[in-house]
Amino acid sequence: MILTKDGIKEIRQGLGQVALFDQTLATVQLEVDAEIEKGIDVPVPKDLAGGYTHEQHKTNFFTLQKAGVLFQITGDERYSVYIKDMLYAYLDLYPNLDRHPAERSYARGKLFWQCLNDANWLVYVSQAYDCIYEWLSEEDRQALNGGLFKPMADFLSIETPQFFNRIHNHSTWGNAAVGMIGLVIDDQELVDRALYGARSVSVKAGAVDNDGGSIISQDQEMGFLAQINHAFSPDGYYTEGPYYQRYAMYPFLIFAEGLSNKRPDLKILAYKDSVLIKGVYALLNQTNSAGEFFPINDSQKGMSLASRELVNAVSMAYHYGSQDPSLLSVIASQGRVPLNDAGFDAAKAIGEGLAMPFIKPSIELSDGANGYEGAIGILRGGDLTLVMKYAKHGMGHGHFDRLGFMLYDETGEVIQDYGSARWVNIEHKDGGGYLKENHSWAKETVAHNALVVNKDSHFDGKVKEADKTSGTPYYLAAGESVRIVSARETKAYDDVEMHRTMAMVDLEELEHPLVIDLLSVQAPAETRYDLPLYYVGEFMSSNQQLQTNNDLTPMGKESGYQHLWAEAQADLTGDLYSMTWFNKKRFYTLTSVIQSGDQMIMTRIGANDPNFNLRRDPGIIHRRTGGNTVFASLYEIHGSYDYSTERPLNLFTSIADLKVLHQSAEYVVVRFQLNSGEEYQLAFSLKDESESSQHAVKSAKGQCTWQGVYEFKKIK
Amino acid sequence: MILTKDGIKEIRQGLGQVALFDQTLATVQLEVDAEIEKGIDVPVPKDLAGGYTHEQHKTNFFTLQKAGVLFQITGDERYSVYIKDMLYAYLDLYPNLDRHPAERSYARGKLFWQCLNDANWLVYVSQAYDCIYEWLSEEDRQALNGGLFKPMADFLSIETPQFFNRIHNHSTWGNAAVGMIGLVIDDQELVDRALYGARSVSVKAGAVDNDGGSIISQDQEMGFLAQINHAFSPDGYYTEGPYYQRYAMYPFLIFAEGLSNKRPDLKILAYKDSVLIKGVYALLNQTNSAGEFFPINDSQKGMSLASRELVNAVSMAYHYGSQDPSLLSVIASQGRVPLNDAGFDAAKAIGEGLAMPFIKPSIELSDGANGYEGAIGILRGGDLTLVMKYAKHGMGHGHFDRLGFMLYDETGEVIQDYGSARWVNIEHKDGGGYLKENHSWAKETVAHNALVVNKDSHFDGKVKEADKTSGTPYYLAAGESVRIVSARETKAYDDVEMHRTMAMVDLEELEHPLVIDLLSVQAPAETRYDLPLYYVGEFMSSNQQLQTNNDLTPMGKESGYQHLWAEAQADLTGDLYSMTWFNKKRFYTLTSVIQSGDQMIMTRIGANDPNFNLRRDPGIIHRRTGGNTVFASLYEIHGSYDYSTERPLNLFTSIADLKVLHQSAEYVVVRFQLNSGEEYQLAFSLKDESESSQHAVKSAKGQCTWQGVYEFKKIK
Numbered sequence A, B: 001m002i003l004t005k006d007g008i009k010e011i012r013q014g015l016g017q018v019a020l021f022d023q024t025l026a027t028v029q030l031e032v033d034a035e036i037e038k039g040i041d042v043p044v045p046k047d048l049a050g051g052y053t054h055e056q057h058k059t060n061f062f063t064l065q066k067a068g069v070l071f072q073i074t075g076d077e078r079y080s081v082y083i084k085d086m087l088y089a090y091l092d093l094y095p096n097l098d099r100h101p102a103e104r105s106y107a108r109g110k111l112f113w114q115c116l117n118d119a120n121w122l123v124y125v126s127q128a129y130d131c132i133y134e135w136l137s138e139e140d141r142q143a144l145n146g147g148l149f150k151p152m153a154d155f156l157s158i159e160t161p162q163f164f165n166r167i168h169n170h171s172t173w174g175n176a177a178v179g180m181i182g183l184v185i186d187d188q189e190l191v192d193r194a195l196y197g198a199r200s201v202s203v204k205a206g207a208v209d210n211d212g213g214s215i216i217s218q219d220q221e222m223g224f225l226a227q228i229n230h231a232f233s234p235d236g237y238y239t240e241g242p243y244y245q246r247y248a249m250y251p252f253l254i255f256a257e258g259l260s261n262k263r264p265d266l267k268i269l270a271y272k273d274s275v276l277i278k279g280v281y282a283l284l285n286q287t288n289s290a291g292e293f294f295p296i297n298d299s300q301k302g303m304s305l306a307s308r309e310l311v312n313a314v315s316m317a318y319h320y321g322s323q324d325p326s327l328l329s330v331i332a333s334q335g336r337v338p339l340n341d342a343g344f345d346a347a348k349a350i351g352e353g354l355a356m357p358f359i360k361p362s363i364e365l366s367d368g369a370n371g372y373e374g375a376i377g378i379l380r381g382g383d384l385t386l387v388m389k390y391a392k393h394g395m396g397h398g399h400f401d402r403l404g405f406m407l408y409d410e411t412g413e414v415i416q417d418y419g420s421a422r423w424v425n426i427e428h429k430d431g432g433g434y435l436k437e438n439h440s441w442a443k444e445t446v447a448h449n450a451l452v453v454n455k456d457s458h459f460d461g462k463v464k465e466a467d468k469t470s471g472t473p474y475y476l477a478a479g480e481s482v483r484i485v486s487a488r489e490t491k492a493y494d495d496v497e498m499h500r501t502m503a504m505v506d507l508e509e510l511e512h513p514l515v516i517d518l519l520s521v522q523a524p525a526e527t528r529y530d531l532p533l534y535y536v537g538e539f540m541s542s543n544q545q546l547q548t549n550n551d552l553t554p555m556g557k558e559s560g561y562q563h564l565w566a567e568a569q570a571d572l573t574g575d576l577y578s579m580t581w582f583n584k585k586r587f588y589t590l591t592s593v594i595q596s597g598d599q600m601i602m603t604r605i606g607a608n609d610p611n612f613n614l615r616r617d618p619g620i621i622h623r624r625t626g627g628n629t630v631f632a633s634l635y636e637i638h639g640s641y642d643y644s645t646e647r648p649l650n651l652f653t654s655i656a657d658l659k660v661l662h663q664s665a666e667y668v669v670v671r672f673q674l675n676s677g678e679e680y681q682l683a684f685s686l687k688d689e690s691e692s693s694q695h696a697v698k699s700a701k702g703q704c705t706w707q708g709v710y711e712f713k714k715i716k
């Protein structure tokens, strides 16, 4: 199914000649041999995630899958015997099991507390079963098919339709599990059930899952093909974000791989304009320079291209896609390959020196099944990566972060998104699940580099409202030296239109590209704006007089403010706010245009946090009261520090001045000056995205004229 | 002087054959060629450190030294001409200079704001001058000797005796500078002045430097030999700590190197039982696994074996010492060598594969010129490094940290010392000098993992009192599986005797050595103890009910407490406090014995910090009121976390119980139990350090008997 007869032949012939494959094989062999040494352990299910029975069944399915592959590659019957013995142990156990004793899940499993994990088991174990299927006697096959696998497939589908017939990543696992075992035992009905849903059974209207998500989709679509239709935008973006996409990709791709090999007629990888392969590229594009995913929505930071799901996905995209040599460099950096046709193909190509660098472009990834529901925009220039989110909300895992952004350089985060408030699988922290501060802090607008109006989150913090609409892509330019992303959000607050335009420009005078941030807002007079910025590092200095607070109380009672301390504030004076921070041997400077009455608050996360669940990270909030306005800022990365010479280089900003020359609902024009005297100007049209339109606006420096959406130029 | 004729011959013959030397040479050549390309710039002195004229003169002396070496090695006259031209530029400038316009220093220089930097200049430039001395005409030599170098040597010595005739690291630079130029120009009087002081001039009694340090030593010793006598203990420890030792070592070693080559009769490297070479080993032993120095006293963290001073020092200790092959692995890790006889010798030996691992032992480094004034104790076991300080105060740069400790594993800090409150050379932070929070926070006892009595620092925070005495070494054991350090402090507080015993023991059941911490205190009833612990990482959980504060005020008004917030506290119940934290993919658990009435306070640094000079690091304070007592704790390093599998291993502590079985002025006995059932006991004699004494004490578990200072054993 995943390993083909031709593939196995080629792998066996190539053993000892393809370094990356051989190394992975040796590692896996050590792992599996160690497990075989320990003996078979199939306990009666009892525990939740992290507990003994849970972790043992999980270890079992990973080991079985690997043992199957080893049997196919080496022909060593120790592996097939191990699998057979283990399967018979499950055959002894499974038929007598009721649903798991823990009652936490809306869809309790049998081996695990939730069907999701049972489906994980079946996705992996069906691969092991496939690897020994021909080796088994007909008698064994009948016993296992009838006593273990068919009942399990029925349990996960027709007996639990609230799990199987959803449009949801849980169901993708269920669909793949049932379909894969169907492919193995050649049961067409199971494969169809996987592809099109368990249409004979239905779910009560109004049923919801543990997160309050509704079970039935409006149009009653179901099954694997429907999951593909709904899960991915045409660009391969997954509305819950890359952290969840990474998790969901495995069942999508592994079942698709099985279908490709066993049901080539379905052309599953070409389905919806090859969106599964596009999904892999979308994941690669949603990483920083360390290969870590952008922590959009509920994401634990640190998940990366090193994960086993991506190890499988990238080799598969190489093998079943267009043999893109730039994927090979990613695979080489992963340091291991899946032990199958795809992995062997990729490892062989790497061995032949075919790898090319994977260059991440400045790119917009649309959201929504048809690509018309917002997007994320990613700008890349020099060391820098900028991501702006104006996508869909992301359902139950979404954050209220419209037009929020994150900025990275190759040392890591420069301006961070908090990510989720969760320590995945770490039992100390409420069993490793989402913490209550995930809801009360991490999702809220004030936890993001996004505009807060009147101290309330976007959509009043209501997921259902947020899910109804998306941000509006306006413009993305991926030029040689100028990259721009621009998008609008008009629904997050009543009567407030936000339009954020971020540019990343190469200036010959600066070490790194400069980031320009223009957040235009049209709103009633006396609107109270709070614009947070979560810089990463140690505050060095600012050009303003800070008043420090020696009596700290939470900044508010709700919408995330209850978790913030105001350590200091400044009533801003002059024309500019300038602040430098330091992190990982580099300096960073923010320069923002001040309006009269503006305030800057130095914040610290950590109030109302009885279990110390939140990181004590710093931020600033630019506070302004007014009507239509523009928040205009520059982010400069500069200089370095060497701890062994104690020598700082270029430790002061090069920005001498920044001015908004024009602001209106239609245009924004800014000009900035370097200390060395050069001046640059960015003029941007907010309402007319035609590249041929002529624009002329009055500005403090006289008339500005240009053609097209924007003009960025050196004035002197 | 530094390069010998034989050395040069050998280097020239070996060019192209000694990789590490060739690489360093190529790098230095690029650097110097780039400077030559820029042209000569010898500005009129004006700026402080960080400013243009300061940095330019600093660049000049480094470049000149390198150019000299390059001339000797390559014979390329571009280098000698460059040096000569530069020296003539200084000859044009120097004779017309008055003292530097900035008036900050007690000993203003001419090229720089302080004589210290002028001496730096002369130490480096005399090496460059030596390299071209024979190449210059007699006329040039006379002009430069008479117009530049002799006046400079006189200026730094007889014209500024408050700088030259001290026992102080500043004077070491002055002595070396004068002595080295004396060696170059063969002026015996200058060499003698360097070795024995400028005895013709005197300093006003009671004169002090900028830090308030007194200029004249009690016994009127002066000169380079006196510096060696006073600066180092017989173990090569330097009372200000390794950060300052690293800085001071360069003039000690480079002048000694010159004397070794030009005045072998002095046997300078054998002086005081080869203490200069021992000093290099002492520095190597005062590093964590990343090669970073322990931040004892005023130290910026991050300074390491990679510094240029150590690059010079380690090769020198190899070449002029006993050709210790374990130094070669340190040199290899530095990645470069000094371009001289010593560096060539080391690089050649590395190329020949002679390098051996440098194993850092568990060791005590005595303090004080005669080694009788306290010490630091360093325990090494597995991945772990523990340092306890019971040395002298460390003069103006000392911290009130008697019996304080730091703990590292190979990921870095586990339990930290704050270090200094300073960003060296970073102008944003008060010009890069010591910040006022260095005094008000970093030096205070509560900023350390050290016992605070009655909310006041040791010695009432008075340097003069602290300098009068030192901690008292009691016992150090460097066993195969048990290492122990034990020391007393009886002067820091009136009527309070502290005796801390820390053990690092290998247990077969645990992944890493376990640290046992027994702080015995004899004090009047109702004494108020605060024992801080600065853990590094994110709090995971504790076994106690924390009361979180939503209104934060500084914990006190002085002695460092004014900089602490109490984020939460717990009135401790039961027998144990257990707390787990997480850092860099590992788990750490503290287990402490509780007495009735004890409190634990969760602290955060950052109150009263108007310029955001302090890191917002967490800590806990174990608060107890009582008389004689023991604080007994275990520190366990355990488990791991993988961000790509999200799988934690061994995330809970293995410690089930810890009990103090006996506590008195003479003994402390503790027993602990693992979750797996094993029990271990440590019995320790606090007053009798004989290895043959028999001890018997009553304990809650019956009579304990043992021989010698301690017994650590498995009970079951």
Ligand SMILES: [Ca+2]
Residues within 6 Å of the ligand: A456, A460
């Ligand atoms: Ca509201």
Ligand SMILES: [Ca+2]
Residues within 6 Å of the ligand: A456, A457, A460, A461, A558, A559
């Ligand atoms: Ca709200």
Ligand SMILES: [Ca+2]
Residues within 6 Å of the ligand: B456, B457, B460, B461, B559
């Ligand atoms: Ca005091």
Ligand SMILES: [Mg+2]
Residues within 6 Å of the ligand: A295, A296, A297, A298, A399, A401, A417, A418, A419, A420, A442, A443, A448
């Ligand atoms: Mg977020």
Ligand SMILES: [Mg+2]
Residues within 6 Å of the ligand: A439, A440, A444, A457, A460, A461, A559
């Ligand atoms: Mg809310």
Ligand SMILES: [Mg+2]
Residues within 6 Å of the ligand: B295, B296, B297, B298, B399, B401, B417, B418, B419, B420, B442, B443, B448
């Ligand atoms: Mg300290």
Ligand SMILES: [Mg+2]
Residues within 6 Å of the ligand: B439, B440, B444, B457, B460, B461, B559, B560
């Ligand atoms: Mg004080």
